[in-house]
Amino acid sequence: MRVAIVGQGYVGVTGAVALARQGHHVTGIERDPARLAALEAGRTPVSEPGLQQELSLARETGRLAFASDLAHTHLREPFQVALITVGTPPDGSGAADLSQVTAALAEVAALLPPPAVVLKSTVPPGTSARLLQAHPQMRDRYAYNPEFLNQGSALDDWTTPSRTVVGLWSQEPLALLQQLYGELTCPWVVTTPDTAEMIKYASNAFLAMKISFANEVARLCAAPDLNIDKVMQGAGCDPRIGHAFLQPGLGFGDSCLPKDTAALAHWAAGRGVETPLLDAAIAVNRAQPGLVRDMLREELGEQLAGCEIAVLGARYEPWSDDMRAAPSRALVPRLVAEAGAVRVWDPATDPEDLRRLFPGAEPCQELRTAVRGARAAVVLTEWPEVIEADWSLLAAAMAPPAVVVDGKNCLLPERLAGLPLTYRGVGNRLPDRVTAPAGAPRPAASA
Numbered sequence: 218m219r220v221a222i223v224g225q226g227y228v229g230v231t232g233a234v235a236l237a238r239q240g241h242h243v244t245g246i247e248r249d250p251a252r253l254a255a256l257e258a259g260r261t262p263v264s265e266p267g268l269q270q271e272l273s274l275a276r277e278t279g280r281l282a283f284a285s286d287l288a289h290t291h292l293r294e295p296f297q298v299a300l301i302t303v304g305t306p307p308d309g310s311g312a313a314d315l316s317q318v319t320a321a322l323a324e325v326a327a328l329l330p331p332p333a334v335v336l337k338s339t340v341p342p343g344t345s346a347r348l349l350q351a352h353p354q355m356r357d358r359y360a361y362n363p364e365f366l367n368q369g370s371a372l373d374d375w376t377t378p379s380r381t382v383v384g385l386w387s388q389e390p391l392a393l394l395q396q397l398y399g400e401l402t403c404p405w406v407v408t409t410p411d412t413a414e415m416i417k418y419a420s421n422a423f424l425a426m427k428i429s430f431a432n433e434v435a436r437l438c439a440a441p442d443l444n445i446d447k448v449m450q451g452a453g454c455d456p457r458i459g460h461a462f463l464q465p466g467l468g469f470g471d472s473c474l475p476k477d478t479a480a481l482a483h484w485a486a487g488r489g490v491e492t493p494l495l496d497a498a499i500a501v502n503r504a505q506p507g508l509v510r511d512m513l514r515e516e517l518g519e520q521l522a523g524c525e526i527a528v529l530g531a532r533y534e535p536w537s538d539d540m541r542a543a544p545s546r547a548l549v550p551r552l553v554a555e556a557g558a559v560r561v562w563d564p565a566t567d568p569e570d571l572r573r574l575f576p577g578a579e580p581c582q583e584l585r586t587a588v589r590g591a592r593a594a595v596v597l598t599e600w601p602e603v604i605e606a607d608w609s610l611l612a613a614a615m616a617p618p619a620v621v622v623d624g625k626n627c628l629l630p631e632r633l634a635g636l637p638l639t640y641r642g643v644g645n646r647l648p649d650r651v652t653a654p655a656g657a658p659r660p661a662a663s664a
């Protein structure tokens with residue numbers, strides 16, 4: 218099939234590569250000149266494990282191209298289907314800003330001959346119905362097909378999704394989507410566009426609630442005789458609960474959950490519907506980065522002024538350069554305002570970008586340089602360099618009391634035991650003090 222994908226961000230590039238790999242002829246349409254130039258030069262503009270290699274392979278097949286002008290490309294060789302994967306960022310009120318979707322849909326609606334159109338961007342319930350009022354001729358060729366990929370496993374998630382949700386008014390585009398995606402073994406949930414839109418928001422709201430729930434339990438497990446890791450391990454073993462999204466930390470800070478929970482809450486408020494669970498998940502999340510300051514104050518005294526602090530990691534996740542809602546964005550400026558000096562180390566972020574993102578903080582290229590003389594180190598990304606570091610050397614380089622605040626609960630407390638530092642995680646993570654009776658078999662090691 219000849220496929221256009223309008224919008225080459227995390228979802229669009231992943232889709233373009235995956236569909237070209239599958240055998241379709243794909244053109245990624247991108248309006249941002251810098252992103253387009255990178256793609257045309259064979260470079261992925263977004264950081265995602267394996268994507269660069271797969272992009273190069275897909276380009277070698279001759280089935281993947283990029284362009285800025287949808288209409289012009291369509292004129293030369295018409296597309297059978299146009300996927301829309303443009304951004305839906307939050308506007309100032311928390312609502313989803315639908316301007317990119319509205320504009321992209323109008324561009325596709327103007328094409329002759331008309332292709333089928335599949336909107337994949339996350340939009341509030343009722344959006345498809347409202348937008349299609351301006352393009353009634355497209356209703357029978359329209360499908361809303363939300364994307365559920367996770368950054369970090371985007372290509373795998375695209376090719377082997379847990380489910381394919383399709384919202385449509387006419388059965389016509391369904392056969393086309395089946396042809397597009399090939400033999401997916403996952404369940405297909407076929408419904409109306411409104412319901413499909415709500416499925417995406419409900420899914421993200423639930424994931425956000427799991428994270429906030431884990432963070433609330435971590436507050437309950439602050440006492441030394443309650444180990445948060447074991448509590449979550451024990452709870453997550455129940456298949457009804459599951460381990461995913463049950464890790465305490467500084468809250469959800471990927472590009473989707475913060476904006477989608479805010480947009481759903483805004484959508485509900487506009488209809489006079491109360492959402493106490495969703496509101497609580499958002500409130501817990503908003504308070505999480507404040508925990509770092511609380512822990513620093515508890516360990517260093519009320520006044521942070523004069524203290525040197527090292528921030529280890531700026532990204533929300535090591536595998537993604539998407540820092541739109543990373544906790545570091547809110548936390549580092551607060552530390553800069555309160556502490557004596559703040560140094561930020563992140564091995565995958567250009568020092569100039571760190572300087573631009575965090576005015577007043579000093580970017581560091583070496584982990585040892587960042588912690589040298591610091592009274593506290595705050596871990597914000599689970600970088601292997603931090604997890605596997607020789608903390609005896611780092612502790613020796615720090616100034617007493619050498620406080621380590623682990624905002625990702627990624628360090629192994631057992632490895633830090635006995636070192637001249639004070640470790641604080643989200644909830645108590647100090648090793649259990651369970652002693653086995655003499656001669657009793659040792660319990661199996663836990664993950």
Ligand SMILES: NC(=O)c1ccc[n+]([C@@H]2O[C@H](COP(=O)([O-])OP(=O)(O)OC[C@H]3O[C@@H](n4cnc5c(N)ncnc54)[C@H](O)[C@@H]3O)[C@@H](O)[C@H]2O)c1
Binds near residue numbers: 229303304305472
């Ligand atoms: N990022 C994720 O992990 C993820 C996962 C699932 C769903 N989603 C949803 O998918 C959508 C896209 O997310 P993203 O993170 O890929 O967005 P993004 O902001 O990274 O990328 C969107 C791209 O679309 C381009 N664009 C906008 N209008 C255009 C137009 N008219 N023509 C050509 N290009 C245009 C922008 O320049 C940008 O490069 C969002 O609604 C998001 O909520 C994202």
